[in-house]
Every structure is written in structure tokens, then in C-alpha cells.
Amino acid sequence: MMIPSEAISKFLSKELTSEEQMAIEENAAALGVSKIQMMERAGSAVASFVLSKYDVRGKKLVVVAGLGNNGGDGFVAARYLVNSGAKVDLVLLGPPSAIRTEEARRNWSALASMSVDIDLHWVVDSADLVKLDKIFDNALLVVDAILGTGVKGELREPIASAVKKINSLKVPVIAVDIPSGLDPDTGETLGDAVRARYTITFHRMKKGFRRGRENSGEVAIADIGIPVEAELMTGPGDVKLVIKPRLPFSHKWDYGMVLVIGGSERYSGAPALAAMSALRTGAGLSVVAAPDSVANTIRSYSPNIIVRPLEGKAFSADHVEEIKELLERCDAVVLGPGLGTEKETVEATLLTLGVLTERRIPTVVDADALKCITGHLEVLKGGRFILTPHAGEFERLTGKEIPERWFQRIELAADFAKECGCTLLLKGHETVITDGVRLKVDISGTAALATGGSGDVLSGIIGTFLAWGSDTFRSGSAAAYVLGNLGRLAQADKGFHLVASDLIDRIPSVLMKYDKE
Numbered sequence: 001m002m003i004p005s006e007a008i009s010k011f012l013s014k015e016l017t018s019e020e021q022m023a024i025e026e027n028a029a030a031l032g033v034s035k036i037q038m039m040e041r042a043g044s045a046v047a048s049f050v051l052s053k054y055d056v057r058g059k060k061l062v063v064v065a066g067l068g069n070n071g072g073d074g075f076v077a078a079r080y081l082v083n084s085g086a087k088v089d090l091v092l093l094g095p096p097s098a099i100r101t102e103e104a105r106r107n108w109s110a111l112a113s114m115s116v117d118i119d120l121h122w123v124v125d126s127a128d129l130v131k132l133d134k135i136f137d138n139a140l141l142v143v144d145a146i147l148g149t150g151v152k153g154e155l156r157e158p159i160a161s162a163v164k165k166i167n168s169l170k171v172p173v174i175a176v177d178i179p180s181g182l183d184p185d186t187g188e189t190l191g192d193a194v195r196a197r198y199t200i201t202f203h204r205m206k207k208g209f210r211r212g213r214e215n216s217g218e219v220a221i222a223d224i225g226i227p228v229e230a231e232l233m234t235g236p237g238d239v240k241l242v243i244k245p246r247l248p249f250s251h252k253w254d255y256g257m258v259l260v261i262g263g264s265e266r267y268s269g270a271p272a273l274a275a276m277s278a279l280r281t282g283a284g285l286s287v288v289a290a291p292d293s294v295a296n297t298i299r300s301y302s303p304n305i306i307v308r309p310l311e312g313k314a315f316s317a318d319h320v321e322e323i324k325e326l327l328e329r330c331d332a333v334v335l336g337p338g339l340g341t342e343k344e345t346v347e348a349t350l351l352t353l354g355v356l357t358e359r360r361i362p363t364v365v366d367a368d369a370l371k372c373i374t375g376h377l378e379v380l381k382g383g384r385f386i387l388t389p390h391a392g393e394f395e396r397l398t399g400k401e402i403p404e405r406w407f408q409r410i411e412l413a414a415d416f417a418k419e420c421g422c423t424l425l426l427k428g429h430e431t432v433i434t435d436g437v438r439l440k441v442d443i444s445g446t447a448a449l450a451t452g453g454s455g456d457v458l459s460g461i462i463g464t465f466l467a468w469g470s471d472t473f474r475s476g477s478a479a480a481y482v483l484g485n486l487g488r489l490a491q492a493d494k495g496f497h498l499v500a501s502d503l504i505d506r507i508p509s510v511l512m513k514y515d516k517e
Helices: 018-030 035-053 069-083 102-112 126-131 159-168 236-242 269-281 292-301 317-327 343-359 368-373 391-398 406-420 454-467 472-494 500-505 507-514
Strands: 060-065 087-093 118-123 141-145 173-176 198-202 218-222 257-261 285-291 306-310 332-335 363-365 385-387 423-426 431-434 439-442
Touching: 018 035, 018 236, 035 069, 035 102, 035 141, 035 173, 035 198, 035 218, 060 069, 069 087, 069 102, 069 141, 069 173, 087 159, 102 118, 118 126, 126 159, 236 472, 236 507, 257 269, 257 317, 257 454, 269 285, 269 292, 269 454, 269 500, 269 507, 285 292, 285 317, 292 306, 306 317, 317 343, 332 343, 332 454, 343 363, 343 368, 363 368, 363 454, 368 391, 385 472, 391 406, 391 423, 406 423, 406 431, 406 439, 423 472, 431 472, 439 472, 454 472, 454 500, 472 500, 472 507, 500 507
Parallel strands: 060 087, 060 141, 087 118, 141 173, 173 198, 198 218, 257 285, 257 332, 285 306, 332 363, 363 385, 385 423
Antiparallel strands: 423 431, 431 439
């Protein structure tokens, strides 16, 4: 079914941070638009822009390239410029053996096979660069392909000397994606940065250009073939945005404590699933606060779960002071799994939400907590909440009938999120995630996820991502994609016969490829 672009265009950012650009490119690659394709389009766009401004036939051009993908874009641009009649000197800031990515290496190999109207040079320190001073003589222009949007911080040698050299020339400079040395997010320069006449940036404007006009000059945006789905649909890039690196001398508190408030005489499995899911995702600690009538049952599921018994048969206002104490060391909360909907539980849930708002603790509001806030949505104002209802729960919250397809749901979902000041993750075969401004759709799931407890697993994953410092929108988007992958992985073994614990067992298999040290 063709979906009109105007239905989603208002949810797409006009400007991107370097992290957002990375995530979009990762998602594009997962959709089948390879990084080598994007690099080819990027380099071609740079060359086309140069040709639109200058007659390069028989003229000398210098391309200064780094060892990453920005350098790879420069390699491609050099190839096209030579094909258009230019004589190109390409200066690589480092040995070819140090080129960092497969895409850039392949394009370097293509240049290395050329000999007509192109000379390749490489330097390992600033002294080597001085020896190449003469190649800049009589150049029509210089292409800066040293550093892209993924690099920040003060420039090191020989890059710092190369930037100084470029800025000393009285010829136009064309920057690839962003002028080297300009922070793509803030527009600040830490030390020197290339002062370009033109910058050819890719896919979207970068936020740093607001303040960095002195360095970026005139900015043109080039389409490198990234489909809108790479921004709209969840993908591996969204997971990379939320993963927290593991440092050698770190400890459990560095990876967050997730507090699960749930459980009742009737339900013990739901909070245990959420807590174990949080631990398997990577939380340092997972604590369940539950009525003592069910605490021992929850504790029996795993010795890895810390259980804090709350006196009585149900969560009540008498427990809020104990919850406040637990919140002192808590980084994120999952509120609702198996909680029940007794009158005293509704009251306690509303009071707890008030405390969470006051303390600005990010919280997943799920399961029975959604029933408790029905008719009391004002408690969400000012908090850091992500609600995770399925269609039936959302209909009870809003009193509105929910259409089936995601593109029919987005306006309703966005209006709700904006009005309540929260993030909404509307679960389904096509899951919609929105904070009223941003939008993601997850289509990674499978009908095998239609099993009791899968929502509790999702809540635990979100809880850990929140505990690691990601906002509610990014955490929900990444978690939805992770859950979809868990479902497909478990289905490969179990068919449509999986249970929620099968999903938890596979969290390491899905997340290991994203691990950072």
C-alpha cells in the first residue's frame, strides 16, 4: 500500500545530530542500501557540485582525505573529478594500511588502480606534509574530506597541520559533509577548523551549521539514496544510539538500577519477567518492590532478582514512603506489571507517579498501571514517562476506537503523547512510538510475540535503556526493535510455541553484536 509522504513528513527532523545521522545510515544499510552505495552517491554528489561551480578540465585539484568514511567519500569524488577532466592530487593523512572501513578501502583500491591524471600521496606526520607543500601550488580548489560528522574533539597531527595548510591557501575549499574540526552538533571549533566556501552535507542539514557558518560557508544538501524508511522505521541504528559502553574499571552501579513496582496476590510472573529482562539487557541491578504476599514467589524465579517486600496483600498508599527510599538509588522504574487494580492500588499508583514526576525519574507505565491512570491522565504532566499500551488498553485510556494500520494511528497517537507530555509506545503487529514530535514505527515483530509476558519483557528492556541515560523516545524505539528480533529468533527455534522466558533467554544473542567496550 502506498503511504503518502505528507502523512509522516512533519515527524522527520529538518536537522540532525551526528548520532542521528549515524543511526539513519545504519538503518538504511539494514534496509538494503549498503554503505558502499551511500559512499558512491556521496562522492558523486561532491564531484557534481564542484562541476556545477567550476570548469575543472585540465585544472589541478587537491583532495585531502582522512582514514574514515569521510575520506572514502573524497576517494569517490576524486575518481569522478578525474573522469571529468581534472588533474587530481590526493593526500591521505595516514598510511593506506590504516584506512578504517571496508567501504573506504575498496574505494582507495579503485584509486590505486588509476594512473592517468591522478597522483596519490600519504603522510604519517606533519613533517611529511611539509614535503608536499608544492602539490598545492596552482590548485584551482581543495576538497576537505578529512573528518566527517562522527568525529569530535581537538584535532591531532597530521590533521591539525593539514587544516592549517588548507586555511592558508587562497583558493576555494569544498568541505565534504562538514568542515573538518567543526563540531557537527554544536558548531563549536576546538582548535582550528577548515574554513570552507562550500559544504556539501548529506541527507539532512546538521545542527552545528547554525553556529558554524563562518566555517561551513554555503551549505548544499545532497541526496545519497537513504529512503525515508531509514528514519521512520526502527532498526539497528536505534539500538546503537542507546547502548552504553562497558568500561574496564566500572561497577554495577554504572549500569543502572531498575526498580520494578508490581506484583499482587493474583500475579507474580509479570514483575519477575520484567526484572529478569532488565538484567539480561544489561542493568547493573534489578529490584522488585512487591506485596509480601507474593514477594517470596517472585524471589523464587531467580536468585538474580532482588525483592523488596511491601507489607500487605496489595500495593497501597502505605508503601509510598518505602518506594521513595528505593528511588534514592534508582535510575529507572517499571511501574505496573501484575500490580492489580484494587482501590488502594490505584491511589498508590497515582501518588507514586507524582513522586516520579517530582524526582524526574524516567518510568515505564505498563500493564495494570495503565488501568490505574485511566481517567487521571493529568498525573503524566511534567514527568518522564513512556506508556506501553496495546490497542485495547489504549482504547480504554482514550475512549476512542483505534484503527488497525500504523499510518492510520499516528495522528491519534501523536496527539495523545503531546497532550499528556509523554512518550507513547502503542503496541501491535506494527508498533507506533511517538512523543508527539518524533515518530518511529516498528515492523520487526512476529505473531509469535502474541503470548502472555512479552509486554513485560519489553518493559524490562526499556527500563534498562532508560537507566543508561537514553530518553523515553529513543529507549522505546530501540526496545521495540530488540523485542521484534527476539521474537523472530525464538520463533526460529520454537515456532509459534514460544513463551516469554524464551525471549529473555535470547536477549544476549540479539544484543551482543551491539556491545561496546
